[in-house]
Amino acid sequence: MTKLVQGVLIASFTSVCLFTSTLAAAWGQTGHRVTGAIAEHYLSAEAKAAITALLPNESLAEASTWADEMRSNPDEFWQKTASPWHYVTVPGDKNYPQAGAPKQGDAYTALNNFKTILQSPDSSRAEKQRALRFIVHIIGDLHQPLHAGDGTDRGGNDVKVRFFWEDSNLHRVWDSQLIQQRELSYSEWTQWLSAKISADERKQWHDTNPQTWIAESVALRKGVYPEDANNMNYDYLYQHMPTVKKRLQQAGVRIADYLNEIYQQ
Template identity: 65%
Template sequence: MKKLLIASALLAASSVQQVHAWGQTGHRVTGAIAEQYLTVEAKAAIEMLLPNESLAEASTYADENRSNPDDFWQKEAGAYHYVTVPAGKHYHEVGAPEQGDAYTALTKFSNIVKDKTAPLAERQRALRFIVHIIGDLHQPLHAGNGTDKGGNDRKVKFFWEDSNLHRVWDSGLIDRRQLSYTEWTEWLSQKITAEQAAEWNTSDPLIYIAESAEIRDVIYPEKDNISWDYLYQHIPIATERLQEGGVRIAAYLNDLFK
């Protein structure tokens, strides 16, 4: 019985991992980078809502609660991690499904954060989701094409281990370097120029989505066994998306808390 429970837990953990974006490390990097670009007003508002909680910590909340039995998590929140944009289309042409998606969730949670009559716990959850969703939208396969569950159905061997393309982009590329999120943050932050920060400074999620959909269409490998060549070609794209995601989380929150 004990072995069965352990096996079930491992299976559940594996299933959940497949739908995360960036994994724990990537999300924390975007949150930590974002803190460097916040305005004084945004910092004060965030500190009021999330005292003693960094954006790096807040960034993983939406994934860590996927097994929460509350109806919100089991029936509603799952759709808020991604958008669907078929090849050759733009998001504004297809829009969101009935259950909503990451784009509509940003509007929903932004309204909750700004509603000072809303319960504090709801405003805190909304803020954490905003940080997470913007990170999600910078992972190219979270702007899925609608045919393969954002690359989850595209099975590959990554460095000779069974995986799928979504998982490779969630964590495989990043974790391969064996760096902590603080090391990644330090390395990537130092490489963001003032010109890049200014260029990336937008709070429009339609831009995040369009960029990810464009990248998504060119990262599908021609073969199923991928390793050093794929890493060499695509880690620069993945790391730049982390940098952009961090700058954009700050841009979005700076606008939200004007």
């Protein structure tokens, strides 16, 4: 094999890996941890006990990023089977029920499956651990607007932008760069965002139907595309940071509500 061919193959493989990991990592490490940590504030006593028994010495913040971290595992399950479980595709002229899931499944079908696994007395401990970690992760994913893509641009990955004068793409901006721009730790984000969730918002956001979350992301999706893709900086940050904060808060509240519902007695 020539060095040129080797170089082409390596470049192609790298591109595929970068696309896959980028598309799967809604909110990035920090954002996912924030949603998991917020959720812990709203867990019922029953849910806390069940989660502690299943994942001792592991917080929901830690559990929230596991599904992305495991994507480096070369096993076929992680490289192929689980890849579609981080997003849904909803064309612009349809809602999710009309669009439906592809034959390989998506975040919605995976979430329902993992809920069944947690509720089944026949599931093994390892199966339930995986299900719990995926549930925390997927709920976070579905609150990132570009993880409910329209199927035309790989959830914004194909939309090249310049964010604060550096080359990027729209999906990466929403996954992590908007959050990173504030230079806060996940614990600082959690403390600040949790303190601002009012009792009324807590009630308003109580909804354990994933189709509701998907519809919200689809409604937000069109508005995240910039007017000037080569000049995304302070104005874009100012315009969209309130949405980022709200979606992180909502995801955290709904992770808790979803798990509370699973473990209610």
